[in-house]
Every structure is written in C-alpha cells, then in structure tokens.
Amino acid sequence: MRRGAVFYVLEVLTVERIWTTELADHVGERVLLKGWLHRLRQLSHVTFLVLRDAQGTAQIVIDDTQLAAQLAALQAESLLSIQGEVVAEPQAPGGVEIHQPQIEVLVAVQEPPPLELFRPTLKAQLPTILDHAPVALRHLRQRAIFQLSSAAMNGFRDTLRARKFVEIQTPKIVGAATEGGANVFRIDYFDRSAYLSQSPQLYKQIMVGVFERVFEVGPAFRAEPHDTPRHINEFVSLDAEIGFIRDHFEVMALLAEVLRGVFATMQQEAETALAQLKVQLPMLPETVPTLHFSEALELVARETGADVTQAVDLSGADERVLGTWALREHNSDFVFVWGYPTQQRAFYTHPDPERPFYSRGFDLIFRGLELVSGAQRLHRYEEYLTALAVRGMPTESFVGYLEAFRHGMPPHGGFAIGLERLLARLIEAPNIRETTLFPRDLTRLTP
RNA sequence: GGGGAUGUGGUGUAGAGGCCUAACAUGCAACCCUGUCAAGGUUGAGAUCGCGGGUUCGAAUCCCGUCAUCCCCGCCA
Incomplete structure (x- = not known):
C-alpha cells in the first residue's frame, strides 16, 4: 500500500x-x-x-x-x-x-545567435555557416541533412547485415600507406612515424579471409592538398568487401542493391528530412547503364566531339557528360564504368583476364560525380608479388597483408562509397562541405 | 601543385577616385499593434570598408604585398 x-x-x-x-x-x-x-x-x-x-x-x-x-x-x-x-x-x-x-x-542565453535560425533557409555564405557550425547545424534544414546521413548509414548497415555481412572496425593509425602514395598524413607514433589510414582497403580484404563478407563505416584521411568543392581531407567511407565472387559484375550488382537499401531507408526513416530538403530520390533502374572504359571514351568523343580515345582516365568533365547521357538515354542518375586501365588503378586491382591492359575495376558515377570506386581484387599470393614489383613497391610494407594471401584467399571484391558525396549529389549541394558536419580541409581544422 | 575571382556593421548585399560623417535588408534594443506563423509599424545602437604599404590634393574604390574565402584544372570518395 x-x-x-x-x-x-x-x-x-x-x-x-x-x-x-x-x-x-x-x-x-x-x-x-x-x-x-x-x-x-x-x-x-x-x-x-x-x-x-x-x-x-x-x-x-x-x-x-x-x-x-x-x-x-x-x-x-x-x-x-x-x-x-x-x-x-x-x-x-x-x-x-x-x-x-x-x-x-x-x-538563459545572453547573446543573439550569429545566424538567423528561425528563417526557412539559412541566409549566410558557406564559410560563415562552417565557422559557426555549432549553432548553424541547429537550423532545421541543416540538421535535416545529417538526419539523412544517419539514415544512409543505417540503410547501408541493414542491407549488408541482411546478406550476412559482418561489421568491422579497422585501425586508423597504420604503419604504411595503403596505395603507397604520397598523399597520407604522417603522425608521431611514440618514436616512429605512422600514418592516418587513407582507406580500410587492406584490412577489409584480410577480413574476407575470416568472415567472407565484411563492411565498415568509418573515416578515411587523404592529405591531398586540393581545394575543390568535392574534396575534403577526412571523409566517411562506406566500405564493403565480399568473397567467393565470379567477377566484378557481382560486386556491382551488390553495390546497386546496397544503394537501393540506402534510399529505401532514407524514405522510411527520414521522410521529414527529405521533404524539408525537397529531395527527389534518384533514378536507380533495375539495370544500371554500364559501360566499358573504352566505350565510355567513345561515348564522350561522340557527345562532345573531343578526341579522348587515347585517354587513360576519365576527367571530371567526361564524368559529367556520362551522367547526362545516362539520364537522357536510360532515365538513370547512375552509370557504371568498368575496365579502367590496370596501370591507373591500385596494385590490388584484378586485371581483365581477356584483355589485361584493362582492369576489373569500376567506378559508379552519380549525377556526373564519381561516387564509388570498386573492383575485383587479386587473390593469389604470386599475383601480389608481381603487382607490387611492377609498381616498384616494397613487399616489406605489406607483410601482414601478404600473409593472408599466402594462406589462401577466395576471389573477392568490394567497393567504397563516399558518404558526404552521396549526400551532396542527393541534395544537389554545390559543395561537399555542406554535407559534412565539421569539414576538414586545407585550411579548416576548427570547429 | 597550376590558373582565375572576391574580401564593406552579427548576417546578406549596394557603393567602383571627391556626392561616404559609408547605404539597404535582416538581426539586436526601446516603444506601438488581440493571432502571429520569414508578423507589421516608429525610433535607436551597431562598420576605423580583411591586414600592411604605396599612388593621389583626396582611396571602401587605383597599384603592390600579405592573409582569408570561393571557383576551374590535375587527382580522388
């Protein structure tokens, strides 16, 4: 009682x-x-x-x-x-x-906010918004962007989990640069130098030897000193890797499924945010238009009259041409390009067995911007020794990685989606910094 | 890494050798207005025009340097 x-x-x-x-x-x-x-x-x-x-x-x-x-x-x-x-x-x-x-x-707050949060849209220039991010993010429209971001990460996780993928977290402090490139951040690690991870690539491949199917949502760091509306020096990478594949087309099919899952989850979990941002969910047809690299070049040449047929890579302008073409001819906001020249891709990329000049690496272009990179990877130890030697890269930096291959790895492949780029193209933001909570770039380290 | 452009109250803009003791909108402050919803009205405070140097009788305005920001190319997610 x-x-x-x-x-x-x-x-x-x-x-x-x-x-x-x-x-x-x-x-x-x-x-x-x-x-x-x-x-x-x-x-x-x-x-x-x-x-x-x-x-x-x-x-x-x-x-x-x-x-x-x-x-x-x-x-x-x-x-x-x-x-x-x-x-x-x-x-x-x-x-x-x-x-x-x-x-x-x-x-009881003592001073007026630096920006007018009650207005339907934030009337300030991007640098001002970023300088005052702790307050600016409270604006209904700004926070809607990151509600979408949260839904995107959920959709990515749910879709892969439903297919028996295991979520992993790999180290962001690493002893060697993933691609062997120069654009890595060097940090003091006790008495040695270490690097900030550019990509979970090598670790997620190693983990294919454990779980067959893995994914990771985490930061990637790139020390590239470029100042463009589509680059930041720290971004969120949505990574997945799958074993026992026949070829890269299986990886591409998985990627399309994952994107469908991401958009479906956005619709479910962030309907208000979508409405607030007036977002049109993209056209992702059952069969995504797919071009071989050489076909892509021919198409660009045909569309623009420019002679690019000898090019070894697609430029940003080329990608925009392909994006426009895909929408016009196939009613698709996405277009796959595969078969980039092997020399242009990272050392672990599997060459096309028919035409080894070309690779089984692909990009997915979303509304004219490179959104995803992926590939079938090499899986035999000897192939790795050759690939590294051809590029003049020392095997000593890859001891742990190579051990996985020495002890048996299945044919596998995977991809990495840039979360901020996905959101930027989705809401048609002209600058990737608009879809990054606290962007890190050449000059911005705070807030 | 290469090239181009822009820096004016808290915020967004106008002014492009003298009309600037710097304008407009919004925010802020005070007052008025029984229903607003980006409320409305009146009044007021708020900027040594990014910073340093120069040209000129005179510089927000022209020139040089510097810092910051933005855009294009290369590269990438």
Whole structure:
C-alpha cells in the first residue's frame, strides 16, 4: 500500500516529456515539452513562442503579459521546460498549440545567435555557416541533412547485415600507406612515424579471409592538398568487401542493391528530412547503364566531339557528360564504368583476364560525380608479388597483408562509397562541405 | 601543385577616385499593434570598408604585398 502511494506521488511530480511533433495525440491533456527558444513573436496582448526540440517545433501561446515580458528578455536558443495544455486550434501552425504555459528557464542565453535560425533557409555564405557550425547545424534544414546521413548509414548497415555481412572496425593509425602514395598524413607514433589510414582497403580484404563478407563505416584521411568543392581531407567511407565472387559484375550488382537499401531507408526513416530538403530520390533502374572504359571514351568523343580515345582516365568533365547521357538515354542518375586501365588503378586491382591492359575495376558515377570506386581484387599470393614489383613497391610494407594471401584467399571484391558525396549529389549541394558536419580541409581544422 | 575571382556593421548585399560623417535588408534594443506563423509599424545602437604599404590634393574604390574565402584544372570518395 505504501509503495502504491509513493508511486502516485512520483507520477504527479514527473509528467513525462513528449516531443513537439506528438502534440496532436495529446489534445486536452497537460504535457511537458523541453527544448530551445526558436522564436518569440510579441503582439500587444498575445505572445507566440516557438519551441524547437530534436523532432520539430511547437507554438506556445502566452496571454500573461508579465510572463511575456520575462521571456522577451531571453535571447534565442535559451533552453526552456514548458508545461501547458494542448489545444486544437485551426489558426495554429500544425493545428495544435500550447495554452496556459508554465515556463521554466533552464539556460538563459545572453547573446543573439550569429545566424538567423528561425528563417526557412539559412541566409549566410558557406564559410560563415562552417565557422559557426555549432549553432548553424541547429537550423532545421541543416540538421535535416545529417538526419539523412544517419539514415544512409543505417540503410547501408541493414542491407549488408541482411546478406550476412559482418561489421568491422579497422585501425586508423597504420604503419604504411595503403596505395603507397604520397598523399597520407604522417603522425608521431611514440618514436616512429605512422600514418592516418587513407582507406580500410587492406584490412577489409584480410577480413574476407575470416568472415567472407565484411563492411565498415568509418573515416578515411587523404592529405591531398586540393581545394575543390568535392574534396575534403577526412571523409566517411562506406566500405564493403565480399568473397567467393565470379567477377566484378557481382560486386556491382551488390553495390546497386546496397544503394537501393540506402534510399529505401532514407524514405522510411527520414521522410521529414527529405521533404524539408525537397529531395527527389534518384533514378536507380533495375539495370544500371554500364559501360566499358573504352566505350565510355567513345561515348564522350561522340557527345562532345573531343578526341579522348587515347585517354587513360576519365576527367571530371567526361564524368559529367556520362551522367547526362545516362539520364537522357536510360532515365538513370547512375552509370557504371568498368575496365579502367590496370596501370591507373591500385596494385590490388584484378586485371581483365581477356584483355589485361584493362582492369576489373569500376567506378559508379552519380549525377556526373564519381561516387564509388570498386573492383575485383587479386587473390593469389604470386599475383601480389608481381603487382607490387611492377609498381616498384616494397613487399616489406605489406607483410601482414601478404600473409593472408599466402594462406589462401577466395576471389573477392568490394567497393567504397563516399558518404558526404552521396549526400551532396542527393541534395544537389554545390559543395561537399555542406554535407559534412565539421569539414576538414586545407585550411579548416576548427570547429 | 597550376590558373582565375572576391574580401564593406552579427548576417546578406549596394557603393567602383571627391556626392561616404559609408547605404539597404535582416538581426539586436526601446516603444506601438488581440493571432502571429520569414508578423507589421516608429525610433535607436551597431562598420576605423580583411591586414600592411604605396599612388593621389583626396582611396571602401587605383597599384603592390600579405592573409582569408570561393571557383576551374590535375587527382580522388
């Protein structure tokens, strides 16, 4: 009995907090909301307070002039805890609002925010937004981008897990550069030098020898000193690798499935964010248009009249031409190009057995931008020794990696999706920094 | 790594040798307005025009340097 009494008292004292988006389900009840002071609109005898929480916003109506005066002294983004009655009101945004509020100020902010968060779009230049990221990210549109990002990572994980892939985390401090290139960050590691991982490539291949199918969601670091709208020096790589494949086409089919899963999850989990950003989910047909590298060159030559048939790689402009072509001719936002010259690709790329000049490496171009790189990899120890020797790379840097191949690895392949690039093309942001929480580039190391 | 452009109140812009003691919008402050929803109205505060040097009687404006930012190419996710 005494227990029951205690419970009762607690229930009265602690009204459960609800989200601003749940008001419609609580009409006639007294509820508790918590969040940020988004906007205050004062009229002569009534004041409207817009409260923002992680899910959305709600309007609170204040008739009490004394309370209104107290609130007017607060700056935007002050933290509030509000209890009040939920009333259905056709004039209210969303049809419901809070009346007769009791307001507790949790944090009284002293200065106005550097950006106007209450406006439908953030009216500031990208550098200003990035400089003030801790505040700018609170804008409904900005945060919608990263709700999409979260859904994308979920979709990637769910699709692969459903196919028996195992999620792994590989080291980001590594002893040797993955591709042997110069564009790696060197760090002090006790008395030695080490590097920040450019890619989980070598480790995920090793792990194919354990789990056959692995994936990783993690950062990749590139020390390339380029300042472009599509590069950052730290990005999130959505990596997958699968064993016992016949050829790279199986990897490409898997990639298309994964992207379908990513978009489906976005639709499910981030519908509001998609609507807020006015995103059109991309056209990803059952059969994604697929070109061999040499066909891609011919197509570019035909489309533009430029003589590129001797080229060994596709330029950014070429990729845009292919993107336009795929949309026009195949109603697809995606186009695969495979068979890039073996010399152009990383040492672990499997050559095309028919024409070894070309490889079984592919790129997936999304709306004219290289979004994914992938390939069938070499899987025989001897092939690795030859590939490294041809490129003049020392085997000593790859001892652990090569051990996996000495002890038997299946034919395998995989890919890496750039998360920020995926989002940037999806929302048609002109700069990748717009879809990066806290971008790291040539000059930006904070915030 | 190569090339091009731009830096003006908190934010977004205008001004392109003297009209600038720097304009407009928005934010901020004060007041007014019974329902706003990017509210509206009146008044006010807020910028040594990125920084350093030069040309000129006179520089936000022209020149040089420097720093920052943005764009294109190369390379990549």
